[in-house]
Amino acid sequence: MKFGGTSVAGTERIRRVANIVRAQAAGGNQVAVVVSAMAGETDRLVTFCREANPLYDPAEYDVVVASGEQVTSGLLALTLQSMGCKARSWLGWQLPVKTFSNHANARVEEIDAERLLASMAAGEIAVIPGFQGVSDQGRITTMGRGGSDTSAVAVAAAIGADRCDIYTDVDGVYTTDPRIVARARKIKHIAFEEMLELASVGAKVLQTRSVSMAMKHNVPVQVLSSFVDEDSPPADSLPGTMIVSESEMAKLLEEAQVERQTVTGIAHDKNEARVVLTRVPDKPGAVANIFTPLGEAGINVDMIIQNVGRDKGETDVTFTVPQAELARAQALLEDKREKIGFNRIITDAKVAKISVVGMGMKSHAGVAATMFKALADRGINVQAISTSEIKVSVLIDEDETELAVRVLHTAYGLDAEEVAA
């Protein structure tokens, strides 16, 4: 079980969490719980670090920020004990959660689950601070923002858990953002691959890395809300969204005797910016001259379009970068102007990427065509396109985000019959 920052924001909420945990343990389950820092706490600690040293040493940054989860883990253990449960906290260095030592953005190398399993077998609920681990050098590491989801999946994999339940402030994964589309439906089951694509194109419910880890270790993950009414819990035994392997999905569909939908979900992302370089020489190596320096600077380029040249031997190149990297990308390109040989840089931060995702695309033709037609019918101009086997993304004007999402949600038959409560 994993609980995020808003679920553990204060001792009152930690008591609610403890009640949920106790109910699982009382049902005969061995339970390990991964917790985030209290909402706002990590921001407070990060601000301290920035004030202390704007160019902070990530090893010391990790010492400071890892304390937030440490506090919550101790408090949840104390609260469980106050309810008569046996419980103890296991800090990252105590288990240990060994990570590769790239501080502030560490990746789990190995979790030694031996002592943990012995403690759980003895009836102790294990409480583990998320986000933190320990390096080969015996120093505290952290896994980057949102790393607690990854911690939870890694622990679940290490102990061979039947399921990893991720409690958050929403009650599952929806076909799209319910704040935009009132008729969005909660998805009961979704394949790892689909969830991975949705997370990577803007669905914020789970950290991308946690989904890829769950896929790699085949750990079924359930996303559900920690804000359910304790007195009248959902009748459903699995009230959230289950993220499972493709073979499990196929089995479930066969059992239910339903056909797979072409599109499972629609995501949007307003954090991209568009860059156009005009009159780039249309010759071999020109494109490499643009994207090699960006790649070396760690700037993630997403959609790329090479327009048909207006003049002979010249072409416009369009691509997107994260908005936060736009200024840096622009400076870098200006720096390489001579080598690349472009005329002008045109940038636009007022764009949005809309993506439709679904394993069903593999066997259904015309998914992209449906998308372009639906958008064109409402006069929405597509500025760029990118596709993968199970995803189609388009770049549009940011002001048209909500309209586009609603139009596509209807076009792919995702609207619920009734508006969600």
Next chain:
Amino acid sequence: MKFGGTSVAGTERIRRVANIVRAQAAGGNQVAVVVSAMAGETDRLVTFCREANPLYDPAEYDVVVASGEQVTSGLLALTLQSMGCKARSWLGWQLPVKTFSNHANARVEEIDAERLLASMAAGEIAVIPGFQGVSDQGRITTMGRGGSDTSAVAVAAAIGADRCDIYTDVDGVYTTDPRIVARARKIKHIAFEEMLELASVGAKVLQTRSVSMAMKHNVPVQVLSSFVDEDSPPADSLPGTMIVSESEMAKLLEEAQVERQTVTGIAHDKNEARVVLTRVPDKPGAVANIFTPLGEAGINVDMIIQNVGRDKGETDVTFTVPQAELARAQALLEDKREKIGFNRIITDAKVAKISVVGMGMKSHAGVAATMFKALADRGINVQAISTSEIKVSVLIDEDETELAVRVLHTAYGLDAEEVAA
């Protein structure tokens, strides 16, 4: 060097601390720094623990409260780095600071200084969170409130430091509380034994345990202020109070060709309460019936007086306990009423203990007589007396505390010629 909570309350103040540390390092010294949690932080964390579980498991309590010092150590290391110093934090479990595993009140067993010394020899300033250690079981321990002073002395002893400088919000140890006596003088040198007595009878400048550890390992300790003006530091090379061994004191006095004063300092303590049990049988074992159960309950009894019995075979017994323990002591005694065989319990929390301390007492007679006469001359009634080789304490009405301290400060010739700034 050790800095307390008010000295590190916020990143601005941590920058001042870093400046003081850097100046020491720039003077060619190898420096280890022990830091407390930011002022208010430990209280915040303790409150969380109480809310989570009023009867908290001290092992989990330690996980929560140790985080405060962890944060400060990382922030000070970051700040030193921002000034171009090499610095790194060493958490209790990293050094390690091994403690006996009585959680929430642990005592230092051993500090492994090998890696620390290597790091310091390589030019790194070591930043160590105070108050925390690690148990044999590899769990975080803490040393009780004020434990950072003890951490600092323990680290100083482990690395064989020339001096342990304890920076606080006062600039040294005074002959008495300067808020009560304007003519109180800052003491330049004081013996471990005297400081230990002063700390144990109410002088709050250092934690008692840290002084006894300094005495045991013969670590000279300097108490000084972290709030000095950075631009015009005191001309004196040792601006605070040095706490040294008795033999060092003797040497210093000989060098200065001055005679030792009879009384070094005067302390007061308003946290005691007086208990009188009337008409206790005046026979062998009666007093044991009173104090054995109190001792077993961990209630610290200080001054004891057995009055002359009014009736034959009966006597009144007077003693003091900490105010915080008064209710518990009273309940315990009521419980044993039959076995002890007293008539009434009379309690009074409005008392104060005034103590005069000085190694000079050993060779000067009449110290107690001077005290009683000075108090009697001002009509101050003495309710109880206790003495040690270098201390005389009296119990008086709380309302007369300030008057008694002023009278005694003058009587023992401690008044400065001028009122301190």
